[in-house]
Amino acid sequence: MxxxxxxxxxxxxxxxxxxxxxxxxxxxxxxxxxxxxxxxxxxxxxxxxxxxxxxxxxxxxxxxxxxxxxxxxxxxxxxxxxxxxxxxxxxxxxxxxxxxxxxxxxxxxxxxxxxxxxxxxxxxxxxxxxxxxxxxxxxxxxxxxxxxxxxxxxxxxxxxxxxxxxxxxxSIDRLLYLIGEISRRTSNTEQAVKYFSKVIERQSRSLEPKIIEMARERWYDIREEQKEIKENSLSL
Structure with missing residues (x-):
């Protein structure tokens, strides 16, 4: 065999x-x-x-x-x-x-x-x-x-x-999420937030709740990073 x-x-x-x-x-x-x-x-x-x-x-x-x-x-x-x-x-x-x-x-x-x-x-x-x-x-x-x-x-x-x-x-949800995530990974934070927000706005009609949740997580990560940067700059 x-x-x-x-x-x-x-x-x-x-x-x-x-x-x-x-x-x-x-x-x-x-x-x-x-x-x-x-x-x-x-x-x-x-x-x-x-x-x-x-x-x-x-x-x-x-x-x-x-x-x-x-x-x-x-x-x-x-x-x-x-x-x-x-x-x-x-x-x-x-x-x-x-x-x-x-x-x-x-x-x-x-x-x-x-x-x-x-x-x-x-x-x-x-x-x-x-x-x-x-x-x-x-x-x-x-x-x-x-x-x-x-x-x-x-x-x-x-x-x-x-x-x-x-x-x-x-899908449209996956595409919008990818644009947001690649923007985040290439330090284009403003564009990342824009496209993650587009994904989150689609939550009521999306068939991919996992991607909606991932967009929320990435949006939250960015917010926490920006908050930390702001706190560090104030402490200098």
Missing amino acids: TELVPLYDKSCKCMICNKSFTTQKMRTRFVKVLDYDTDFRPIYKDPSLNPTFYHINVCEHCGFSFSDDFTPYFPPGTKEIITDKICTNWVPHSFGLERNGKDAIKTYKLSAYCATLKNEKHITIAGMYMRLAWIYRELENMEQEQRFLKLALYEYLESYTADDFQGTQV
């Missing part, structure tokens, strides 16, 4: 060159989540068994990189732009084996670039930048974590304005 292993092969077809390639995904039975950060980053029991590393599919033939969240539609001219900017410069190699954090970072940066050239939804691009920030947090690289949190924040704000999160797994 063959022993079940965490990773399995998944066959993909590239949306640019139409060639098939194999990537790896992680079996959910091996994924054990201990907790979540306040921005929804999963904290895994075994950091080496991180399904986030395998979210992106990279075509080994042409370099086009994408997640299952990408839409099949390519706006006119975008395939030609992707071919010119990425495929013509691609040296064929595979990301279809086991990945570590550094490998995963490369795949996310490739896919974020592809998504930008493709004019993919802001909510999809935001999700890739968010996962990049999480990986850098695990690697304890605060500078790069902050960089990609800010990029994610920009895309989430654009998604809110364009309303392109509709029909995705990201």
Whole structure:
């Protein structure tokens, strides 16, 4: 009897060159989540068994990189732009084996670039930048974590304005909360309070009471931090 292993092969077809390639995904039975950060980053029991590393599919033939969240539609001219900017410069190699954090970072940066050239939804691009920030947090690289949190924040704000999160797994409550929480983590306190308040104001019609409660907790944390700063400044 063959022993079940965490990773399995998944066959993909590239949306640019139409060639098939194999990537790896992680079996959910091996994924054990201990907790979540306040921005929804999963904290895994075994950091080496991180399904986030395998979210992106990279075509080994042409370099086009994408997640299952990408839409099949390519706006006119975008395939030609992707071919010119990425495929013509691609040296064929595979990301279809086991990945570590550094490998995963490369795949996310490739896919974020592809998504930008493709004019993919802001909510999809935001999700890739968010996962990049999480990986850098695990690697304890605060500078790069902050960089990609800010990029994610920009895309989430654009998604809110364009309303392109509709029909995705990201609800309005979750989106508003994420904007508030990333603003808090990037020291934009005024904006954080504004968006946490928007979440709290939705409590009577929200289907996600847990997110309402999280927004209240973060709002309270900010208030306590500001109170402490004020008290410390008065005592000097």
